[in-house]
Amino acid sequence: MVALAALSAVVSAVASVALIAFAYRRNRRNHVRTELARQCFSGQPQAVVHLTTWGLSVTDVRRVAGQHGYAEAQAPTPAVLVFHLAQGSQGAAPSAPGVPGVGGGPPHTPTIGPREQRRLSQRLAHKEFAWVDIADSGGTPADIAALAHQYGAQILRTYGDRAQPVLLLGKRPIHSVRDIAAGSRGLRSWTTHWLSGGVMLGAAILFGVVSTAAQDGLGSLTWPVVGLCALVILAGLAINIVPPLRDTTTRMNRLIREFDGRVQLTIIAQHYRFSVYTYLDVAAELGYQEANSMRDWLTSSRWHRSWLKFVRR
Incomplete structure (x- = not known):
């Protein structure tokens, strides 16, 4: 029993760290891609991208360039990519598929993954x-x-x-995007957020109680409870981390269901992983407007609001 509990604790700890690291890496990558677009592909005639500086793959850089109307030119070294703003483009995404261009050709249009x-x-x-x-x-x-x-x-x-x-x-x-989201399921992001915190807080309190009791002669229960607490904490983390990893259709349908006619509502942005403009556009179509928001503590461009509050118009 003790060995099983210890193994559960170790596995839960490793899984928790892995989940957090995965979420952070994905968040960081989105931030770097958006910063690349802001600094290099915001309308200037030429963009020079040093791959080692940005830490992105060639495919990622070309994708960002193509989405902002830039054509790839001949580069001096493999570690550098050079792009020119395509003729007639002002930095927006091309209106039609193009062919990868070199030396002033048509803008590079990345393929779908x-x-x-x-x-x-x-x-x-x-x-x-x-x-x-x-x-x-x-x-x-x-x-x-x-x-x-x-x-x-x-x-x-x-x-x-x-x-x-x-x-x-x-x-x-x-007629309305509500029509296609009617059958989707799932808790509201605000409910999920507090449920996750409550589960982890409960596990921490239980661990503290058992640790205190162990000093009074209940040491045989310590390891089983440690294993149980570790599993509960992992479950609490998963409640918050799993929703953003779902496919786009599931996330968007759940987001739409948030706007259910309440006078005011709060959305936890990390649960959906969209840009703030997406939340604002969905809210506007469904009769809501932003009332307040809070920036995320992580440096992030796509999660640059930790939560947004909307009121019905």
Whole structure:
């Protein structure tokens, strides 16, 4: 029993650290990509990107450049990428798919990631609607539209910033996005947030009580309770960390369900992992406006609000 409890504690601790590290790396990568776009691809005629400075892959850099209307030029060394603003572009995403350009050719348009393409194709083959986040899938709105067209779907909604919007694909028109989110399930983000904190606080209190009792002769229960507390803390972390890892369609449908007619509501942004502009656009369509917000304690561009409060108009 003691060995099993000790093993549970160790496994839970390792899993907790791994979950937190994964979430932080993903958050950090999004921040770096957006900072790259802001500093290098914000409309200047030429952009020189040193790969070692940014710590991004060549594919990531080319994706950001293509989404902001830049064409790749001949680079002096493999560690440097050079881009020119495509003629007629002002930094926005190209309106149609292009061909990778070198030396002043047409703007580089990144392809959709293979995994996201398979997932999107499977969903459109069996469902009427799907949400796509350009920041995760890669490509441009034109790439997504071309893929959707193969399944008889088109872009019905565009939320968020121009370069990396969130798109709703559908095979028929809709009156409101509430129509497609009606069947989704899940707790509200605010409820989930406090549930996670309550679970972990309860585990900490239980551990403290048992530690105190162990000094009074109940030492045989210490390790089993330590293992139990570790598992409970892992569960509490998972409550907060798992929702942002779900697919875009699930996250968007849950976000839409937050705007359920209440006079005011609070959204925990980390549970959905969208840019702040996406929240504002969804709220505006559903009859809400922002009342207050708080910045996240992490340095992040896509999670740059830890929570947002909305009121009904």
